[in-house]
Amino acid sequence: MAWYWNLLIALATFLLMEGVAWSTHKYIMHGWLWSWHEDHHRPHKGFFEKNDYFALVFSAIAILLIIAGANGRPALLWAGVGVTGYGLFYFVFHDVIVHRRLKIRFVARSRYMKRIMRAHYIHHKVHTKEGAQAFGFLYAPKRFEGGKL
Template sequence: MHPAIGLLWFLGTIAFMEGFAYAAHRWIMHGPGWFLHKSHHEPRKGNWELNDLYAAIFAVPSIVLLLGGVQLGWWPGFAWIGAGIAAYGAIYFGFHDVIVHKRLNHRYLPKSAYMKRIVQAHRLHHAVETKHGTVSFGFLYAPAPEVLKAQLNAGGNAGVRGPRGRQADQAPGPRR
């Protein structure tokens, strides 16, 4: 396979993975897979959470396609597709786990409008503690924060987390 064609498969797979990640996040993780994903919407205790199993689950197709395309004589495009899945995983890890959730210590502060928008959208996603009523399920693309805030307000703010530091026995205050 010509490397230019392979590169198109690689880049196309990265783009496809954003759509796949959106669908998996919205309808699997906030659906029947909530039993794993719920840990990601709660304060983390330690370095790991049950939600981290999704990374291992989503790595399997990448590994199989890379192995088949490189070592087992399958169609060479499978290697490029497997590499695209792995690249999306690496990009996701960098944005989501490192930049947004700071699972690795760093001092990076988003300066570009794009990065600020992605971080804000993910924070708005985490404003909801429950399986239902949240917004912004993609990661490399996110609607404007104003749109997401309007969606949260339209949903009546069901499940929206109260201000940090509020005692559980205090009466709930106004939602922001």
């Protein structure tokens, strides 16, 4: 398969993952698997939280796609690369920049970063299963622009 098809598959999968993440967050994390996600919305002790199980699930999906791709279905390998890429962006944005699980100094300067961070902070104002908004991770509608972080 030509390199540009591989790149297109990885990029398309990466972009599709935002929709998958939004749906998973709204309907599964704030739905029937709230028991895994709840501690992410409340103060807790320790570095790890039950919410990290979701990272393991998505990692397993990426690994299975890459293995299937390495065994004769190359398109699946590049889909796995797209899922992995999204996971890396998610980790850096969500865990490192927004929730500061790794202690680094980051100041949002771009309108884009300010908007997605503000949307995520608004999401976390709700500590219950229902009533939250802004379920995306790398995209937030313009209505979340403005205001203080």
